[in-house]
Amino acid sequence: METFNFPGGCYEVMRRGMRDATAEADFLAAYLPPGGRVLDLGCGTGTTLRALAARGYAGTGVDSSAQFISYAKEAGDPGVEYVWEDVTRFHTSTVYDVVTCLFGTLNLVPYADLPGLLTRVASWLRPGGHLVLDAAHLLNFVDAYQPAVVTHHRGDGLLITRLARQVLRPLDGAWINDETLLVRGTDGTVSMYENTFAQTVLTGPEIRGLLRSSGFTIVEEFGGFRKESPAPSGRGPLITVARVS
Known part of the structure; x- marks a missing residue:
């Protein structure tokens, strides 16, 4: 994966203009039990995890940018741990209620590394837990x-x-x-x-195929974090919710 070498404060400002952190946190919270734990792969500066921590959810954020992780730790919540690591090399024995991979992080992973990563993600989920992918498609x-x-x-x-x-x-x-x-x-x-x-560059069928071959069942697909339907033309975001088969 790539490393983003610029200050976390700059990323926060740019992200704010491109994403709705409140809508994202509301969406993810709907899949979390009270006191649930979340793993955010490609957490950036921790925006999503801070919004979830304010709702009472603890978790872990992983990102390959040292500057983003430094910002996240300084701005973070005591219930959230941040790890500076490439998501393709990250390992954990902890299990989570939700694993997220948002804002095109999945697209930053080389294609050959995707099956192994998704298989490991399946092992990090509690029974009944969910993976939420927000990937860019063709x-x-x-x-x-x-x-x-x-x-x-x-x-x-x-x-x-x-x-x-x-x-x-x-x-x-x-x-x-x-x-x-x-x-x-x-x-x-x-x-x-x-x-x-x-x-x-991935297509919708490729994303679904990768998930199924890694042991997931696709539960829902949306075109936005307010649970909009995917656009009939195939344009726009593709948010996939899956759980281990």
Whole structure:
């Protein structure tokens, strides 16, 4: 997996403009028993886990970015543990009521590593527990494709300009994102960060097939965290809820 080497505070600001943390936490809480535990693979700066901790749920967050994990630990809740590790190398003897893999984290895993990861995830779930996947699929990439994208994000006294370049690597089906972040801090100084990551392009049938071959039964599919139906065209988010067969 890729490592995101820029400050966690910048990620928090950008994520806030792209995601609804309250809707995500409400969605996940519906699958958690009172006092339940959650494992968030690719937890970023811990946004989702903090929202769940406020509802009384403990858990563990795993991420490959040292800066994101540092931010999460400083902002975190005593009931949440954070682990700096690539999710493909993470192992645990703890079992959880819910395992989550959100915001396209699954796409950051090389295709060859997906079956092994999902098989391990199945062993980390309690009987009756659920896996919640929020993965980008082929039409997400097609719809979103632009050779170059410039976006601006404001919050917490920061102004972030993100310049992103997208390239498809056809031989292995990888979508390459090459980003430059220009960040004006609260003191007016400007910093620049370079960030490159590859995403595995998956289709809906591939995601379902990977889950079934790893021992899961698909329970529900949604097009958003407010339990919208998946778009008939296949465009938009694909949120899959599964449990061990």
